[in-house]
Amino acid sequence: MSLYKARVLVSLRPSVLDPAGEATKDAAGRLGVDGIRKLRIGKAIDLELEASDETEARRKLELLSDRLLANPVIENWKLELHMVPTTQSTMS
């Protein structure tokens, strides 16, 4: 078993409104930061998981992303590939 690190980025589909992002964009203007053309808020889930190899780690992460981390009706997800196996069994 190796320990893999991964990040899943979950973002709203482009066709879905993002009221929190719009409110934040407006607040940026009031803070004196102009020129913001787009601002969308998504989730970044950082994981560490044990798996026998990269294929198994990827399979687990894809299942998690599809079924638990993202709502496929309104969200897309992307797996970031800094899945570096380490020799430690855990990192706190």
Add this chain to the structure above:
Amino acid sequence: MSLYKARVLVSLRPSVLDPAGEATKDAAGRLGVDGIRKLRIGKAIDLELEASDETEARRKLELLSDRLLANPVIENWKLELHMVPTTQSTMS
């Protein structure tokens, strides 16, 4: 003016509890995905902004992150550096 793209990653400080992340980790087990050692949920804010150069873009993004996107009492933030200037003035 050039258009810059950036991503700000906001994560809870390691000393701060993440009940949503813990609940998600437990749900992963019930879904049949074992071996998850750590799961922390943060935010990923995708931005497009206009600035005269990279220094100004960076200054704006640092101000936004410190004052608006993250709560420095409980959160850290990191700026991802895919700030590629484009020739277009806006992208919808």
